[in-house]
Amino acid sequence: MKATPNNSKKWSVAGVYAALTAVSLIxxxxxxxxxxxxxxxxxxxxxYPPQLIPPVFQFQNYVDVFTLIPFHRFYFNSVYxxxxxxAGTVFFASLAGYAFAKIPFTGRNAVFLVLLSAMMIPHxxxxxxxxxxxxxxxxxxxxxxxxxxxIFGASGVFGIFVMRQFFITVxxxxxxxxxxxxxxxxxxxxTIMLPIACPGxxxxxxxTFVSIxxxxxxxxxxxxxxxxxxxxxxxxxxxxxxxxxWHYLMSATVMATxxxxxxxxxxxxxFIEGVAMTGLKE
Amino acid sequence: xNRKVKRRNKGPLAREAQVTGWLFISPMxxxxxxxxxxxxxxxxxxxxxxxxxxxxxxxxxxxxxxDIAVDPLFWKVFGNTAYFTLGLVPFNIVLALxxxxxxxxxxxxxxxxxxxxxxxxxxxxxxxSIVWKYMFATDSGLINQLLMLxxxxxxxxxxxxxxxxxxxxxTSVLKNVGLNMVLFIAAIxxxxxxxxxxxxxxxxxxxxxxxxxxxxxxxxxxxxTVVMTVIGSLKVFGQIxxxxxxxxxxxxxxxxxxxxxxxxxxxxxxYASALAFVLFFVVLILTLLQWQLRKRWVFNEGDA
Numbered sequence: 001m002k003a004t005p006n007n008s009k010k011w012s013v014a015g016v017y018a019a020l021t022a023v024s025l026i027x028x029x030x031x032x033x034x035x036x037x038x039x040x041x042x043x044x045x046x047x048y049p050p051q052l053i054p055p056v057f058q059f060q061n062y063v064d065v066f067t068l069i070p071f072h073r074f075y076f077n078s079v080y081x082x083x084x085x086x087a088g089t090v091f092f093a094s095l096a097g098y099a100f101a102k103i104p105f106t107g108r109n110a111v112f113l114v115l116l117s118a119m120m121i122p123h124x125x126x127x128x129x130x131x132x133x134x135x136x137x138x139x140x141x142x143x144x145x146x147x148x149x150x151i152f153g154a155s156g157v158f159g160i161f162v163m164r165q166f167f168i169t170v171x172x173x174x175x176x177x178x179x180x181x182x183x184x185x186x187x188x189x190x191t192i193m194l195p196i197a198c199p200g201x202x203x204x205x206x207x208t209f210v211s212i213x214x215x216x217x218x219x220x221x222x223x224x225x226x227x228x229x230x231x232x233x234x235x236x237x238x239x240x241x242x243x244x245x246w247h248y249l250m251s252a253t254v255m256a257t258x259x260x261x262x263x264x265x266x267x268x269x270x271f272i273e274g275v276a277m278t279g280l281k282e
Numbered sequence: 283x284n285r286k287v288k289r290r291n292k293g294p295l296a297r298e299a300q301v302t303g304w305l306f307i308s309p310m311x312x313x314x315x316x317x318x319x320x321x322x323x324x325x326x327x328x329x330x331x332x333x334x335x336x337x338x339x340x341x342x343x344x345x346x347x348x349d350i351a352v353d354p355l356f357w358k359v360f361g362n363t364a365y366f367t368l369g370l371v372p373f374n375i376v377l378a379l380x381x382x383x384x385x386x387x388x389x390x391x392x393x394x395x396x397x398x399x400x401x402x403x404x405x406x407x408x409x410x411s412i413v414w415k416y417m418f419a420t421d422s423g424l425i426n427q428l429l430m431l432x433x434x435x436x437x438x439x440x441x442x443x444x445x446x447x448x449x450x451x452x453t454s455v456l457k458n459v460g461l462n463m464v465l466f467i468a469a470i471x472x473x474x475x476x477x478x479x480x481x482x483x484x485x486x487x488x489x490x491x492x493x494x495x496x497x498x499x500x501x502x503x504x505x506x507t508v509v510m511t512v513i514g515s516l517k518v519f520g521q522i523x524x525x526x527x528x529x530x531x532x533x534x535x536x537x538x539x540x541x542x543x544x545x546x547x548x549x550x551x552x553y554a555s556a557l558a559f560v561l562f563f564v565v566l567i568l569t570l571l572q573w574q575l576r577k578r579w580v581f582n583e584g585d586a
Binding site for chain 1: 296298299300302303304306307309310311312313314316317318319320321322324325328381384385387389394395396397398399400401402403404405406407408409410412413414415416417419421422424427428430431456460461464465467468517519520523524538541542545546551554555558559561562565566569
């Protein structure tokens with residue numbers, strides 16, 4: 001009598017595990033296949049039946065990629081652009097976020113509302129005049145648009161929003177004490193508020209890094225010279241140029257993905273919580 | 283008297299706040315004006331012009347919009363975008379909700395599954411699309427190789443007019459389903475336990491308590507994610523660029539791809555701007571709709 005509900009419960013747990021394993025496998029197989037192909041020799045790519053473990057590990061693929069395309073340039077460009085954009089976004093967004101949260105100036109709410117509502121402007125609308133604007137400035141085929149647009153554009157506004165939410169929770173008494181001691185606003189922001197806002201800044205850093213590392217549309221529009229391309233753009237062109245050299249392409253994509261995976265595993269909890277908290281952004 | 287003293291005390295501080303407040307937001311405000319607000323206005327103006335890359339532009343009023351209305355390729359592209367959106371959104375939401383239900387239980391090793399499903403979200407869309415293009419490849423693709431094991435001759439997925447779009451949709455769902463899943467998990471975990479206990483006392487089973495407790499309680503999140511996913515789908519570009527380049531025979535050419543092609547390959551900047559404004563109006567309507575409905579549904583939203 002007792003066995004039936006127990007058994008059915010066991011079965012349902014097993015069913016849950018089976019379903020989750022199936023979905024997880026579908027998610028992970030592309031990565032495994034990418035990793036596997038990245039070590040294959042050209043003649044091992046199309047074998048039947050498909051082999052997950054290559055018969056011969058060709059580490060040379062990873063070296064050849066650098067001579068075939070300026071892969072180290074793509075890499076360097078992606079790293080340094082991400083770094084500058086993250087630093088710029090965190091600084092300017094936290095400065096403005098602090099002001100919107102804690103400094104009572106006239107027009108504050110109105111300006112904030114305008115900023116927020118501008119976030120729904122699709123990027124594709126402003127990209128066209130921006131292209132002409134950058135051309136007039138002589139900034140096409142430079143990294144300036146790739147750095148300035150995310151810091152001050154819609155993703156910067158998103159940063160303000162995140163930082164403001166964070167600063168709002170900090171008690172005002174803390175600042176008042178410092179103000180009585182004669183601290184300037186900037187000093188309060190720099191020495192008191194920023195250290196408190198570290199978790200918020202970490203969340204913003206991860207968000208910004210991931211989105212900039214993956215950004216594709218802007219580099220596609222603004223960059224023509226191969227040496228100036230970022231990883232996603234460089235790799236997307238590589239599909240055309242080398243056509244079916246999948247083993248090279250896969251070793252390049254592995255190398256492009258690894259930094260992201262490292263960042264993700266280091267900051268996994270914060271990132272997932274951040275997504276859940278803000279409930280925004282692709 | 284008392285009030286006067288107070289005001290005087292507040293005076294210099296309040297004035298200081300005026301100056302520093304505006305000073306602190308001025309870099310963002312300046313950048314925002316130059317890089318977002320001004321281009322927005324200019325885009326609107328451009329959409330009313332015939333605007334080639336080189337040479338002068340010519341004011342044509344609403345002609346671009348009229349041309350769009352009778353452009354057969356636009357309607358094809360519009361249909362493709364709708365196809366992508368209507369194919370992706372229900373698939374994504376239902377799968378995300380099912381996964382969230384399974385993963386909001388406390389089972390052993392749940393973190394591993396959550397991570398596995400979330401990893402594609404943060405991978406580069408371009409890398410993900412490249413790998414899936416490889417998986418869908420006609421001869422060397424894993425999918426056709428696996429089908430061959432069962433003696434099935436696989437299709438030329440990305441070169442078949444009927445199959446290319448579904449292939450892109452599946453790729454896109456797998457890429458982003460983890461995002462909605464995380465949002466749903468967060469929402470489900472906020473539903474009060476006591477509601478379930480009450481439902482159980484009333485004799486409700488699992489299914490019943492899902493439809494009577496969970497779903498009504500997370501409706502705001504469901505609606506938010508539906509709107510966000512629809513907006514995201516309307517802007518699909520990267521996976522199309524990598525996997526199909528809009529082909530075969532325009533069967534996967536979507537709105538943003540068409541905008542990009544018109545603006546940056548054919549340099550019809552005015553026409554492309556008008557197309558972009560069509561996209562903008564659709565996004566605007568969806569966003570306003572969401573705000574409206576959110577007001578009705580979400581009670582403890584705070585001031586933001």
